Amino acid sequence: MPATSTEAQPCHCGSRTLWETCCAPIIRGDRAAATAAALMRSRYSAYVVEAESYLLASWHPQTRPSRVRFTNGQRWLGLQVKNTASGGVDDKAGTVEFVARYKIDGRGHRLHEVSRFERLEGQWYYLDGQHLN
Numbered sequence: 001m002p003a004t005s006t007e008a009q010p011c012h013c014g015s016r017t018l019w020e021t022c023c024a025p026i027i028r029g030d031r032a033a034a035t036a037a038a039l040m041r042s043r044y045s046a047y048v049v050e051a052e053s054y055l056l057a058s059w060h061p062q063t064r065p066s067r068v069r070f071t072n073g074q075r076w077l078g079l080q081v082k083n084t085a086s087g088g089v090d091d092k093a094g095t096v097e098f099v100a101r102y103k104i105d106g107r108g109h110r111l112h113e114v115s116r117f118e119r120l121e122g123q124w125y126y127l128d129g130q131h132l133n
């Protein structure tokens, strides 16, 4: 049954839990991300499924762009969360260091970034990020 296989799909973010219980409900707006790392994972998944409205909604109002552009032919291969600092359920801010891998036209790329997150009125937002080599 197609519906069942969709529900049993592992999450794009590499959490080893199911899409339907991990990032999908956050992207749909059924549930808020409890931690900065959960928000970061959901935003990676939103890039995979090109959920532009969620990417904008989870972007900090101070740094939010007017739109998100997706790269044609970009295929996301996986996410690795390397480090987190603060960003827990009782924090107001936090950082997440991650490596995201993707391919464009068969060529592999690696995005290594430290992202900053802030919580406003109980909701986590992506503030900005610094690329590392």
Ligand SMILES: [Zn+2]
Residues within 6 Å of the ligand: 011, 012, 013, 014, 015, 019, 022, 023, 024, 041, 042, 045
């Ligand atoms: Zn996920």
